[in-house]
Amino acid sequence: MSKLTVANITGLRFPEKITGQDRRHFLGGALVVLVAISVVPLFVADYWIFLSTAGFITAITVMGLAIIIGWAGQVTLAGAALLGTSVYITGYLMREGLAGSGGWPFIPALIIGALCPAVLSALIAVPTARFSGIYVMVLTMGLQVTLERTLFTYTWITGGVGADVRINRPKIFGFEFNTDHRYFYLSFSVMVIAAFVMYALRNSRHGRAIQLVRTDRQAAAAVGISPWLYRVVAFGIGGLFIGLAGAMTAPLYESPPALTQYILFQSLFLLAIPVVAGTQSITGLIVVSLTFQILPPALQSHRLSVYLLGGIGLVAGTLVGPRGIVGTTLDFLQQQRDVKSLERASANENDLGEEATDESKKASSNITPSKPATESAKVRKDE
Amino acid sequence: MFQPFIVKASFVTGIASGALYGILAIALVMSFRMSRVVAFVHGGIALSSAFLYWYLVANPARTSGHGTNLAYATKEWPKLPAVILAILLGAGLGILFASVATGRMSKWPRITVTTFALGGMLLFAGITQEIWPGAFEIVPSPFGKGRVSIWGANVSHHQIAVVSILVFLVIVLHLLVTKTKVGVQIRAISDDVEAAEIVGVPVRRVSMGVWCLTGAMAGLGGILLAPMTRLGASVVLFVLIRSLAGAVLGGFNSLPLALLGSMLFGQVEAHVTGGTFGKISSGWREVILMAVLFTGIFIVTRRRRSQFRLTEA
Numbered sequence: 001m002s003k004l005t006v007a008n009i010t011g012l013r014f015p016e017k018i019t020g021q022d023r024r025h026f027l028g029g030a031l032v033v034l035v036a037i038s039v040v041p042l043f044v045a046d047y048w049i050f051l052s053t054a055g056f057i058t059a060i061t062v063m064g065l066a067i068i069i070g071w072a073g074q075v076t077l078a079g080a081a082l083l084g085t086s087v088y089i090t091g092y093l094m095r096e097g098l099a100g101s102g103g104w105p106f107i108p109a110l111i112i113g114a115l116c117p118a119v120l121s122a123l124i125a126v127p128t129a130r131f132s133g134i135y136v137m138v139l140t141m142g143l144q145v146t147l148e149r150t151l152f153t154y155t156w157i158t159g160g161v162g163a164d165v166r167i168n169r170p171k172i173f174g175f176e177f178n179t180d181h182r183y184f185y186l187s188f189s190v191m192v193i194a195a196f197v198m199y200a201l202r203n204s205r206h207g208r209a210i211q212l213v214r215t216d217r218q219a220a221a222a223v224g225i226s227p228w229l230y231r232v233v234a235f236g237i238g239g240l241f242i243g244l245a246g247a248m249t250a251p252l253y254e255s256p257p258a259l260t261q262y263i264l265f266q267s268l269f270l271l272a273i274p275v276v277a278g279t280q281s282i283t284g285l286i287v288v289s290l291t292f293q294i295l296p297p298a299l300q301s302h303r304l305s306v307y308l309l310g311g312i313g314l315v316a317g318t319l320v321g322p323r324g325i326v327g328t329t330l331d332f333l334q335q336q337r338d339v340k341s342l343e344r345a346s347a348n349e350n351d352l353g354e355e356a357t358d359e360s361k362k363a364s365s366n367i368t369p370s371k372p373a374t375e376s377a378k379v380r381k382d383e
Numbered sequence: 384m385f386q387p388f389i390v391k392a393s394f395v396t397g398i399a400s401g402a403l404y405g406i407l408a409i410a411l412v413m414s415f416r417m418s419r420v421v422a423f424v425h426g427g428i429a430l431s432s433a434f435l436y437w438y439l440v441a442n443p444a445r446t447s448g449h450g451t452n453l454a455y456a457t458k459e460w461p462k463l464p465a466v467i468l469a470i471l472l473g474a475g476l477g478i479l480f481a482s483v484a485t486g487r488m489s490k491w492p493r494i495t496v497t498t499f500a501l502g503g504m505l506l507f508a509g510i511t512q513e514i515w516p517g518a519f520e521i522v523p524s525p526f527g528k529g530r531v532s533i534w535g536a537n538v539s540h541h542q543i544a545v546v547s548i549l550v551f552l553v554i555v556l557h558l559l560v561t562k563t564k565v566g567v568q569i570r571a572i573s574d575d576v577e578a579a580e581i582v583g584v585p586v587r588r589v590s591m592g593v594w595c596l597t598g599a600m601a602g603l604g605g606i607l608l609a610p611m612t613r614l615g616a617s618v619v620l621f622v623l624i625r626s627l628a629g630a631v632l633g634g635f636n637s638l639p640l641a642l643l644g645s646m647l648f649g650q651v652e653a654h655v656t657g658g659t660f661g662k663i664s665s666g667w668r669e670v671i672l673m674a675v676l677f678t679g680i681f682i683v684t685r686r687r688r689s690q691f692r693l694t695e696a
Binding site for chain 1: 495497503616673676
C-alpha cells in the first residue's frame with residue numbers, strides 16, 4: 001500500500017478530468033452525506049447541531065486550504081489569520097450601533113468579508129510565487145503573525161473580547177436564520193455549494209492549469225500556462241474559500257469570537273485536516289473537518305486538546321502519504337475490489353482450461369499495482 | 384528625534400534579543416544544512432524543555448494556577464540539574480523526531496518533510512500543554528537576578544549570559560562544521576545523501592547526531608528564552624518566528640551569518656520599539672519587521688538561485 005515511488009509521493013500524475021470511478025465516489029459520497037445531514041438534526045441535542053455547523057464552516061476553510069496545498073502544492077501557514085480577518089471584518093460590517101458600522105445586510109457583508117482574505121492571500125503569493133516552498137511557508141507565517149498583531153488588536157474592528165456586542169444571525173430575502181437549526185441548514189447548503197464549485201473548478205481549464213503548474217512547471221510554461229499567474233490564482237481562490245468560511249462564522253457565535261481561535265497554532269491545526277484527508281476527495285475533506293471539529297469537545301473529559309489532535313493528524317497524515325488517510329483507504333478498497341474482480345475473471349477462465357489460467361494469472365499480476373515491482377525484483381535476484 | 388541615549392540603550396537591548404533569536408536560529412540552520420528542511424519541530428522542543436525547566440525550578444506560590452492542579456506543584460530544585468535535564472529532554476526529542484523522519488527524508492519531497500516537522504512541533508507543543516497547561520508563567524533565570532547598567536540600558540546577568548553562550552556556540556559549531564571530519568561528513572550529506580553513502584559516510588549516525596545536537600540547542604534556547612518573557616506556547620512560537628527570520632536574513636546556510644542575521648533583526652526590532660525613529664505603534668512595528676524579512680528573502684533567493692536548486696521545492 002505504501003507506494004514510495006517518486007511519482008506517488010509528489011503526486012506526479014497528469015491532471016486529468018475526474019471521470020468513472022472517482023466521479024461515482026464523489027456523487028455516492030455526496031448522497032450519503034446529504035441524507036445523513038438532513039435526518040440527523042431531528043434527533044440530537046442543540047449543542048451537537050451548533051458544533052456540526054462549525055464543522056461545516058471548517059470544511060469550507062479546509063477546501064480553500066486544499067486548493068492551495070493540494071492543487072498548487074504550497075503550504076500556507078496563514079489560514080487561521082485569513083479566517084479571522086474575514087470573521088472580524090464581516091462582524092464589523094454587520095454589527096449595529098456604536099460598536100459597528102451601521103448593520104449591513106448579510107450578503108454584502110459576506111462579499112466584502114470573503115474578498116478581503118482572498119486579496120491578502122493573492123497579494124502574499126505575488127512575491128512568493130517565484131520562491132521555493134520553504135520561503136512561502138516563512139512568508140505566510142509572517143503574514144499570520146502580522147495580522148495577529150495588527151488587525152486583531154484593533155478592538156473597534158474585532159468588537160473586543162467578552163464585550164456584549166451582538167451580531168445578529170442573518171436575514172436573507174426576508175427569511176431569518178435565527179435559530180441554531182436554521183443556521184445549521186444554511187451553513188450546510190453553503191458548504192454543499194462550495195463543494196460543487198470546488199469540484200467544477202477542479203475539472204475546469206483553470207483548475208487543471210493550477211495542478212499542472214504543481215506537477216511540472218516547465219511543461220506548464222511550455223504550453224503557455226504562466227506558473228506565476230496560476231500560483232497567485234490558486235492562493236486567491238483558496239483565500240476566497242477561507243474568506244467565505246470566515247463570513248459564515250461571524251454570525252454563528254452571535255458575538256465576536258475569541259482571538260485565540262485565529263492564532264498560528266490554529267493555522268497548523270487547520271493544515272492538519274487536508275493533510276489527513278488528502279486533497280483528492282472532497283467528501284473526505286468534509287468528513288475529516290467534521291471529525292476534527294467535534295472530537296475535541298466530545299473527548300473533553302480525556303483532555304484531548306486541539307493542538308494534540310492537530311499534531312497527531314499532521315504527523316500521521318504525512319507518514320501515510322499525499323493521498324491522506326481517506327485517499328489511502330479508498331485506494332485500498334479499490335485495490336481489494338480490483339483483486340476480487342480479477343479473481344472472478346480467472347475463476348471464469350478456469351472452466352475454459354488449464355492453459356488459459358496461466359495467462360490470466362500473468363495478466364492479473366501485471367494489473368495489480370503493487371505486484372510487478374516485486375516480481376521483477378525476484379527475477380533480478382534469480383539472475 | 385535621534386536622542387543618543389535612546390539609540391545606545393536600544394542597541395544594547397537589540398543585542399540581547401538578537402542573541403535570544405540567534406540560539407534557535409543556529410539550531411535551525413544546523414538542521415537545515417543537514418537535511419535541507421526547516422526544522423519547525425525545534426519550536427516544539429524549545430517549548431517542552433522550557434516547561435520542564437519551569438516545572439523543576441519555579442516557586443509553586445508564583446505559578447498562575449497555584450493550588451488548582453497538580454501540574455502547578457512545581458519543584459524548586461537547584462538550577463543546574465534542572466538545566467541539564469531540560470537540555471537532555473531536548474536532545475532526546477531531537478533523536479525521537481530524527482528516528483522517525485531521517486529514513487524517509489531522502490525519499491520525501493522537502494515540502495512534505497517540512498510539513499512533518501510542523502506536525503512534530505504541534506505534537507510536542509500539544510503534549511507539553513496537556514502536561515503543563517500553564518500560560519504566562521514566571522520563570523527564574525539560571526543566572527540569578529542581578530542586573531548591570533550598560534550604556535543606559537538596564538541589562539540582566541541573564542542577557543549577558545545569553546550573548547556569551549551564543550557567541551561560544553557559534554564559534555564551536557562553525558569550527559565543527561568547517562574544520563573537522565564530522566563537519567565534512569555533514570556537508571557531504573547535505574549536498575548529496577546517496578553520494579555520501581557511497582563514499583562511506585555513516586549517514587544515519589551522523590544525521591542522528593546532528594538532530595540530537597540541534598535538539599539540545601533548541602532545548603537550551605527554550606530555557607534561555609523563558610526567563611526573558613512570561614513563558615507560554617505563543618511566546619515560544621513568537622521567538623521561533625524571529626529566529627527563522629534571523630536565519631533567513633543570514634541566507635540559511637552559514638552559522639556566523641545566521642548569528643549576524645539574528646543580531647540585525649534584533650537591532651531593527653529594538654530600534655523600532657525603543658523609539659530611535661520616534662513613536663511607532665505595535666502594528667506598524669510588525670509591518671516593518673515583515674518588510675525586513677521579505678527584503679531578506681528576496682535578496683537571499685536572488686543570490687542563491689545560481690548556486691542551489693532552491694527555486695524548486
